[in-house]
Amino acid sequence: MISEKMIGYVQNSSAIRAMFEEGKRLAGIYGAENVYDFSLGNPNVAAPEGVNKAIIEIINEENQTAVHGYMNNSGYEDVREAIAQSINKKFGTAFGLRNIIMTVGAAGGLNVIFKTLLNPGDEVVAFAPYFGEYRSYVANYDGNLVVVSPDTKTFQPNLAEFEEKITAKTKAVIVNSPNNPTGVVYSEETIKKLAEIMNRKQQEFGTDIYLISDEPYRELAYDGVEIPYLTKYYDNTIVGYSYSKSLSLPGERIGYLVIPDEVKDSEMVLAGANVANRILGYVNAPSLFQKVIAKCLDEKVDVAYYDRNRELLYNSMTEFGFACIKPEGAFYLFVKSPVENEKEFCEAAKKHNILIVPGSSFACPGFVRIAYCVSYETIQNSLPGFKALADEFVKR
Amino acid sequence: MISEKMIGYVQNSSAIRAMFEEGKRLAGIYGAENVYDFSLGNPNVAAPEGVNKAIIEIINEENQTAVHGYMNNSGYEDVREAIAQSINKKFGTAFGLRNIIMTVGAAGGLNVIFKTLLNPGDEVVAFAPYFGEYRSYVANYDGNLVVVSPDTKTFQPNLAEFEEKITAKTKAVIVNSPNNPTGVVYSEETIKKLAEIMNRKQQEFGTDIYLISDEPYRELAYDGVEIPYLTKYYDNTIVGYSYSKSLSLPGERIGYLVIPDEVKDSEMVLAGANVANRILGYVNAPSLFQKVIAKCLDEKVDVAYYDRNRELLYNSMTEFGFACIKPEGAFYLFVKSPVENEKEFCEAAKKHNILIVPGSSFACPGFVRIAYCVSYETIQNSLPGFKALADEFVKR
Numbered sequence: 001m002i003s004e005k006m007i008g009y010v011q012n013s014s015a016i017r018a019m020f021e022e023g024k025r026l027a028g029i030y031g032a033e034n035v036y037d038f039s040l041g042n043p044n045v046a047a048p049e050g051v052n053k054a055i056i057e058i059i060n061e062e063n064q065t066a067v068h069g070y071m072n073n074s075g076y077e078d079v080r081e082a083i084a085q086s087i088n089k090k091f092g093t094a095f096g097l098r099n100i101i102m103t104v105g106a107a108g109g110l111n112v113i114f115k116t117l118l119n120p121g122d123e124v125v126a127f128a129p130y131f132g133e134y135r136s137y138v139a140n141y142d143g144n145l146v147v148v149s150p151d152t153k154t155f156q157p158n159l160a161e162f163e164e165k166i167t168a169k170t171k172a173v174i175v176n177s178p179n180n181p182t183g184v185v186y187s188e189e190t191i192k193k194l195a196e197i198m199n200r201k202q203q204e205f206g207t208d209i210y211l212i213s214d215e216p217y218r219e220l221a222y223d224g225v226e227i228p229y230l231t232k233y234y235d236n237t238i239v240g241y242s243y244s245k246s247l248s249l250p251g252e253r254i255g256y257l258v259i260p261d262e263v264k265d266s267e268m269v270l271a272g273a274n275v276a277n278r279i280l281g282y283v284n285a286p287s288l289f290q291k292v293i294a295k296c297l298d299e300k301v302d303v304a305y306y307d308r309n310r311e312l313l314y315n316s317m318t319e320f321g322f323a324c325i326k327p328e329g330a331f332y333l334f335v336k337s338p339v340e341n342e343k344e345f346c347e348a349a350k351k352h353n354i355l356i357v358p359g360s361s362f363a364c365p366g367f368v369r370i371a372y373c374v375s376y377e378t379i380q381n382s383l384p385g386f387k388a389l390a391d392e393f394v395k396r
Numbered sequence: 397m398i399s400e401k402m403i404g405y406v407q408n409s410s411a412i413r414a415m416f417e418e419g420k421r422l423a424g425i426y427g428a429e430n431v432y433d434f435s436l437g438n439p440n441v442a443a444p445e446g447v448n449k450a451i452i453e454i455i456n457e458e459n460q461t462a463v464h465g466y467m468n469n470s471g472y473e474d475v476r477e478a479i480a481q482s483i484n485k486k487f488g489t490a491f492g493l494r495n496i497i498m499t500v501g502a503a504g505g506l507n508v509i510f511k512t513l514l515n516p517g518d519e520v521v522a523f524a525p526y527f528g529e530y531r532s533y534v535a536n537y538d539g540n541l542v543v544v545s546p547d548t549k550t551f552q553p554n555l556a557e558f559e560e561k562i563t564a565k566t567k568a569v570i571v572n573s574p575n576n577p578t579g580v581v582y583s584e585e586t587i588k589k590l591a592e593i594m595n596r597k598q599q600e601f602g603t604d605i606y607l608i609s610d611e612p613y614r615e616l617a618y619d620g621v622e623i624p625y626l627t628k629y630y631d632n633t634i635v636g637y638s639y640s641k642s643l644s645l646p647g648e649r650i651g652y653l654v655i656p657d658e659v660k661d662s663e664m665v666l667a668g669a670n671v672a673n674r675i676l677g678y679v680n681a682p683s684l685f686q687k688v689i690a691k692c693l694d695e696k697v698d699v700a701y702y703d704r705n706r707e708l709l710y711n712s713m714t715e716f717g718f719a720c721i722k723p724e725g726a727f728y729l730f731v732k733s734p735v736e737n738e739k740e741f742c743e744a745a746k747k748h749n750i751l752i753v754p755g756s757s758f759a760c761p762g763f764v765r766i767a768y769c770v771s772y773e774t775i776q777n778s779l780p781g782f783k784a785l786a787d788e789f790v791k792r
Binding site for chain 1: 397398399400401402403405406409413416417436438439440441442443447448451452455460461463464465466467468469500501503504505506507508511512513514515518529532533536537604644645646647648649660661664665667668671672674675676677678679680681682683684685
């Protein structure tokens with residue numbers, strides 16, 4: 001039989017992923033065009049043209065044993081240097097290749113850093129609502145996830161409660177902005193206060209508390225909103241990045257960690273992350289795509305496409321009477337469920353072939369997440385269904 | 397500071413990987429052509445032409461959001477079906493897509509299956525010499541690696557000791573044939589005896605003991621040697637495969653697990669492996685390369701290239717007076733160190749710009765591993781160095 005922990009995981013397997021599978025099942029029955037699958041953050045926008053151009057260039061021009069071969073577990077040095085310089089240019093930082101570790105997406109990066117940092121029983125603080133996988137990633141290394149309850153008005157982090165929840169066992173704090181599932185961007189003011197609290201608590205407890213910034217949605221921001229680069233606000237900051245959304249490459253599993261020199265014991269953290277990349281079985285980030293993204297550092301997906309979706313969906317949903325805040329980033333709309341148990345609402349939506357994810361998957365029951373990384377037509381065609389749900393559920 | 401476990405890992409970091417880095421350093425000083433780096437299993441033979449042809453076809457012809465997108469955590473269904481059919485054709489098995497889980501190389505696959513199976517304290521039996529990373533992979537899930545000492549005459553598994561080392565806590569046994577580091581192929585006779593012992597011990601203890609067959613070198617076999625397909629000999633067998641060596645794609649991180657229906661609790665094992673793939677942060681095997689290998693199932697690297705290397709290296713080394721058995725598979729020669737402490741011998745080799753790995757990295761001190769997945773010229777040019785080492789060390 002499988003392990004006891006794993007039995008639990010199988011039984012409580014990801015609701016998001018289950019929905020994704022359900023979507024494929026329904027598409028088989030009703031036709032893909034008649035199923036409105038808002039379940040998964042699987043971009044519908046193709047990768048920028050530069051990506052395929054880069055693939056073909058590399059295949060045609062570079063030494064093939066090197067392209068597909070092993071390299072340092074942290075990644076190709078030229079790729080890491082190019083990424084460091086690109087970050088420096090954008091944010092005025094001073095990173096070198098030594099600060100960059102290529103990872104199997106952001107999920108790989110987060111596992112690498114938790115494996116590196118956590119002793120059993122260490123606490124990692126997350127702000128609800130948060131990406132549900134954080135719980136598994138922390139549990140993988142016998143850490144405990146400590147959850148700060150959501151501020152359901154603004155969905156900015158609840159800093160008063162945060163301060164209370166930091167203890168001598170707090171090893172890390174994880175933030176995700178632009179946020180999945182709310183689309184909220186943490187303001188500079190929020191970040192400054194967060195940093196001030198963390199610095200104060202480090203002193204109080206005489207501990208190191210690492211701030212882990214999970215940033216797969218950094219490039220997806222609307223209306224010119226600024227997204228602070230967190231290493232500039234708090235020394236002990238580690239950044240996890242992914243090209244899954246910015247270049248629409250979620251299946252290719254390519255991202256990186258930034259571990260600045262300012263991080264406490266940075267040399268050990270870097271060496272540990274290099275080892276963790278290896279022994280967790282990633283070995284290295286996929287080699288061809290390391291080279292691809294190095295050629296595409298100035299490219300990004302068509303954000304206007306998502307913006308158009310955002311406007312249509314947000315305007316329609318509010319017009320129908322649903323309550324939600326307008327996302328400033330990412331590609332999710334987080335809507336207040338018109339009934340207390342939002343799972344009931346998700347089930348009702350399914351009857352209209354609409355697939356959305358309950359907020360309890362993000363430790364925020366009473367809300368639902370609608371991933372609008374779909375075609376504009378999917379949103380248009382889903383609107384009668386949402387209208388019918390509003391007529392059925394929304395109290396006026 | 398990083399976790400206590402990780403401090404230990406950093407301090408005892410992989411000797412093989414350290415050697416790989418040393419090789420690059422020496423190449424910078426003396427020129428790559430003057431450094432004979434036999435340290436890492438990083439194929440020097442380019443991927444078959446079909447690989448790059450497949451990449452370009454997929455990029456030019458398929459839907460790009462699908463090519464680079466998410467899919468089921470176990471992989472694309474058509475890819476898994478194609479792999480199942482390819483195995484069935486070769487080995488007369490009856491697998492379907494449900495039995496195949498695409499993984500981030502064999503290292504990813506092994507981590508997935510250990511995460512799925514192991515409770516803390518569970519034992520995994522390995523036969524020395526074994527790939528040193530097994531120890532980390534098992535420790536990742538708080539399992540204990542139990543080592544059967546080597547039969548340094550034949551390097552077939554020591555089955556008498558094996559039988560003694562199986563206990564009520566034995567959850568899995570891992571074998572690797574063709575073997576890294578010896579190049580030995582476990583004979584059908586060995587496999588039958590192994591299966592008989594395991595069946596008997598399952599009955600004796602009333603437990604399930606999974607046999608994990610780690611097979612990245614399956615396609616690299618010489619002189620027409622047969623490599624038994626283990627699912628046919630023992631019901632509770634799980635196969636881990638990788639295209640790292642068979643298609644020379646080690647950096648791309650692509651492989652799969654086979655979990656047959658005959659495996660005890662196979663549905664739970666399959667469901668668990670699907671979840672483990674997700675929560676360990678792999679999420680899925682790299683998407684483009686899933687599609688690439690599905691188009692290359694009948695291809696393999698030029699085994700004759702390695703065979704030529706094998707003949708030159710084996711014949712030269714034995715002629716110089718070194719003791720070793722002739723490898724039947726993989727691309728490693730495992731040579732008895734002419735001095736008791738083989739690390740001393742490795743250091744001496746370094747003075748001739750020859751990089752080889754101590755057998756203690758494989759729980760088999762007193763031997764050294766020479767990875768001959770290099771160019772023929774590298775072997776030719778290294779021979780005066782090996783000759784000088786023989787003159788210095790080998791007692792005649």
